[in-house]
Amino acid sequence: MTSRTRILVADDHAIVRRGLRLILAEAGDMEVAGEAENGVQAVQMVREQPWDVVLMDICMPHRSGMDALKMIRKEAPRVPVLMLSMYPEEQYAVRALKAGAAGYLCKDAAPELLIVAIRQVVNGKKYVSAAVAEALAHAISTDDGDRPAHERLSDREYQTLCLIASGKTLTQIAEALNLSVKTVSVYRTRLLEKMNLRTSAELTHYGIRNGLVE
Numbered sequence: 001m002t003s004r005t006r007i008l009v010a011d012d013h014a015i016v017r018r019g020l021r022l023i024l025a026e027a028g029d030m031e032v033a034g035e036a037e038n039g040v041q042a043v044q045m046v047r048e049q050p051w052d053v054v055l056m057d058i059c060m061p062h063r064s065g066m067d068a069l070k071m072i073r074k075e076a077p078r079v080p081v082l083m084l085s086m087y088p089e090e091q092y093a094v095r096a097l098k099a100g101a102a103g104y105l106c107k108d109a110a111p112e113l114l115i116v117a118i119r120q121v122v123n124g125k126k127y128v129s130a131a132v133a134e135a136l137a138h139a140i141s142t143d144d145g146d147r148p149a150h151e152r153l154s155d156r157e158y159q160t161l162c163l164i165a166s167g168k169t170l171t172q173i174a175e176a177l178n179l180s181v182k183t184v185s186v187y188r189t190r191l192l193e194k195m196n197l198r199t200s201a202e203l204t205h206y207g208i209r210n211g212l213v214e
Helices: 014-025 039-048 065-075 089-098 111-122 130-141 155-165 170-177 181-194 200-209
Strands: 005-010 030-036 053-056 081-085 103-106
Touching: 005 014, 005 039, 005 111, 014 030, 014 111, 030 039, 039 053, 039 065, 053 065, 053 111, 065 081, 065 089, 081 089, 081 111, 089 103, 089 130, 089 155, 103 111, 155 170, 155 181, 155 200, 170 181, 181 200
Parallel strands: 005 030, 005 053, 053 081, 081 103
Antiparallel strands: none
16 A cells, blocks of 8 residues: 655644645545644654655744745755745745745645645655746846845845735734734834835835735
8 A cells, every 4th residue: 555645734723724634635645644833843843753745834923934944954855845825926936945945835726736736846846836937037047136125135024024015014013923013123124224215105115016915
């Protein structure tokens, strides 16, 4: 009997983990063998057990999916990490792939695509849409000096920019990222300095103009 693909699901929403468990069980050759509620748990579980693939959300408390991805790539480089996020591809896909993700899929994608993506990354391949492949090729071929300002931000700064641009207050951003309002305020100040802007309204305008908001 062929062994099933062992999957670790890392997402802070129990209903999402339950839904993924049901979808993957129907595939027949896959099983959710573990669940993590945050990035810290995900990294710890990768240290303790063997996995065929990790499904990782981007926005989680205690340690973000991006931070956890980078740690897993260092500690278990052979374990493919497929990012599964509510954020549209144009916001995080290229950034995640550059950080070592094996693929990127939006949560509103069809269940059949998730199965395809998992099988692809388990076989050592990357999973990206045609649009992401084009964006990645452009990012690689573009000199640093020609890159948009938001591509030179840290992951946390970039996350803060996207949330500000979507109309979230500093308090709402702090709750979403599990940070203090003071820390988010520091990120906002860094954003304004790095991007040579003056107000949150200008950050919002930048985000809309560059397609960082749905």
